[in-house]
Amino acid sequence: MIRGRAALVWALVWAALGCGRDDVEPQPGRTTEPDELVEPSVEPAALELDPIALVHDCEALHRRSHNQALRDPAGSRRDPDVQLLPTLCPNLVLDRAEARRVLLGAGTGDAVAEQVLRLDAWPELQGIARLAVLDRASLPMPSELPDPATALLTPIDDRLLAAVARAEVQLAKPDLGELERTRAYAFLARIHIEALHALGLPPGRPLPPLARMLAARALHYGRQFCRFYWQQRVAGLERVFADTELELLALLIDLENTPHAGDSGLLVLERQLVREYLERSGPHDRIAALARKRPDAGALDTDLLLPLVHELDRLFDHRLIDMALDRAMRAGADPKGYGLDPVIAVVTEDLRARDLREYERRLAKRVERARQQVPRARLEAGPAELEPELPVEWLSAQATAELAHRWLALAHGRPPDFARRHASARALLLLDDRPDALIDLLDRGPSDPVIADAAPILLALLDARDTQSLASLRIRVKFPARDRDTAIRQAFALATRDALMHPR
Numbered sequence: 001m002i003r004g005r006a007a008l009v010w011a012l013v014w015a016a017l018g019c020g021r022d023d024v025e026p027q028p029g030r031t032t033e034p035d036e037l038v039e040p041s042v043e044p045a046a047l048e049l050d051p052i053a054l055v056h057d058c059e060a061l062h063r064r065s066h067n068q069a070l071r072d073p074a075g076s077r078r079d080p081d082v083q084l085l086p087t088l089c090p091n092l093v094l095d096r097a098e099a100r101r102v103l104l105g106a107g108t109g110d111a112v113a114e115q116v117l118r119l120d121a122w123p124e125l126q127g128i129a130r131l132a133v134l135d136r137a138s139l140p141m142p143s144e145l146p147d148p149a150t151a152l153l154t155p156i157d158d159r160l161l162a163a164v165a166r167a168e169v170q171l172a173k174p175d176l177g178e179l180e181r182t183r184a185y186a187f188l189a190r191i192h193i194e195a196l197h198a199l200g201l202p203p204g205r206p207l208p209p210l211a212r213m214l215a216a217r218a219l220h221y222g223r224q225f226c227r228f229y230w231q232q233r234v235a236g237l238e239r240v241f242a243d244t245e246l247e248l249l250a251l252l253i254d255l256e257n258t259p260h261a262g263d264s265g266l267l268v269l270e271r272q273l274v275r276e277y278l279e280r281s282g283p284h285d286r287i288a289a290l291a292r293k294r295p296d297a298g299a300l301d302t303d304l305l306l307p308l309v310h311e312l313d314r315l316f317d318h319r320l321i322d323m324a325l326d327r328a329m330r331a332g333a334d335p336k337g338y339g340l341d342p343v344i345a346v347v348t349e350d351l352r353a354r355d356l357r358e359y360e361r362r363l364a365k366r367v368e369r370a371r372q373q374v375p376r377a378r379l380e381a382g383p384a385e386l387e388p389e390l391p392v393e394w395l396s397a398q399a400t401a402e403l404a405h406r407w408l409a410l411a412h413g414r415p416p417d418f419a420r421r422h423a424s425a426r427a428l429l430l431l432d433d434r435p436d437a438l439i440d441l442l443d444r445g446p447s448d449p450v451i452a453d454a455a456p457i458l459l460a461l462l463d464a465r466d467t468q469s470l471a472s473l474r475i476r477v478k479f480p481a482r483d484r485d486t487a488i489r490q491a492f493a494l495a496t497r498d499a500l501m502h503p504r
Contacts (some may be wrong), residue, residue: 003004062147096121186244261437335383338386443478
């Protein structure tokens with residue numbers, strides 16, 4: 001996910017919508033027209049407090065955002081109308097709860113940095129935001145890091161941010177000693193985990209965008225700390241090590257309840273690496289023993305993670321083809337595993353369902369190599385049975401695309417008023433975090449007048465999210481470029497890949 005390009009695209013999007021700050025003042029005395037509801041066909045229960053309806057002014061938008069807050073007091077879900085308040089109603093003064101929810105919904109460095117300037121009244125929230133964007137403190141870096149085992153790491157202030165900068169500088173040194181490197185990773189892991197705790201999110205619930213930013217770093221620093229600690233034990237960090245393994249598992253469980261299509265590159269990679277680390281016998285047994293001894297550890301276990309079929313789905317969704325194939329072959333060849341044939345069937349179905357047939361030759365080579373290395377008895381069904389797919393909490397790509405289409409339909413044909421800006425922005429917020437739904441929506445093609453009207457903005461978002469996949473190339477051919485040579489090249493590239501002539 002190319003976050004820098006995404007920020008540029010969003011600037012163009014707001015300009016295209018006419019969402020400048022000069023023309024979005026609340027309009028005193030304006031009467032609010034009755035909401036125009038769209039008959040829902042997707043998740044009616046989810047639309048009760050968040051109907052697909054025209055919103056004509058800031059007062060109505062503020063009222064809707066309050067209703068969303070009542071639905072989710074802890075703020076574990078993204079509140080789209082709250083997110084739009086600072087942009088569409090810049091003169092509206094937000095209270096702490098609203099400012100917190102706006103911050104939780106900021107999923108890029110640019111979006112978080114913009115919120116930092118609005119959080120002067122709430123330094124504890126501002127500290128978390130500054131940590132998320134690696135804001136450098138006004139204080140000089142300390143000569144040594146705080147003790148990861150005993151230091152108080154909340155609230156985050158200039159002193160702690162200076163220590164974070166010190167830790168980052170230390171880790172950039174190639175000749176840093178193992179002791180200092182381990183302690184630096186321990187400090188960074190702890191401060192990011194403490195920042196996540198300070199957000200007050202309920203366990204086991206979806207993580208909002210800001211929490212996912214922090215979680216990506218917490219997973220990275222936590223995994224590196226556990227790896228270095230295990231290679232060379234550091235006196236005084238025993239409890240930190242045990243707690244970190246437990247926190248990594250708790251974070252993974254939260255992420256399993258969160259849609260993954262819009263994950264950053266760091267989160268995509270670390271989520272998989274941490275899962276593989278925790279499923280090893282050593283960490284698994286240590287976590288189980290700790291859960292039995294400490295009531296605060298609860299019943300955490302790697303069995304709470306989604307089954308292998310979900311894991312492979314996620315890897316294929318992020319185009320981590322080699323990682324997915326390696327994971328599948330290992331699971332099939334394991335003496336206690338599922339057998340090669342059932343896993344191969346699942347992988348083949350996943351590739352075809354995602355229009356990834358061009359990778360089947362790579363799969364065939366992996367299968368041939370695996371069959372040569374695995375006894376014949378392990379080719380068919382193994383001692384373990386593949387777990388079926390479980391229901392997930394988030395909407396499918398098709399359902400999300402349908403909701404976005406309904407919002408765009410409200411904006412279609414309207415003058416550039418407040419209601420049009422709000423409806424268009426609601427659709428973009430849905431799609432910004434769900435590139436899979438963006439593909440599904442654009443796949444309807446320019447014959448749909450709503451899609452044709454919104455195509456420039458939707459294609460700009462697609463450019464920021466995906467320029468390489470076969471699915472995005474199909475979209476480009478459906479919406480041919482104005483430049484004839486570019487359109488011809490895209491059509492030729494699509495024909496080549498459809499004919500499986502592209503080397504994979």
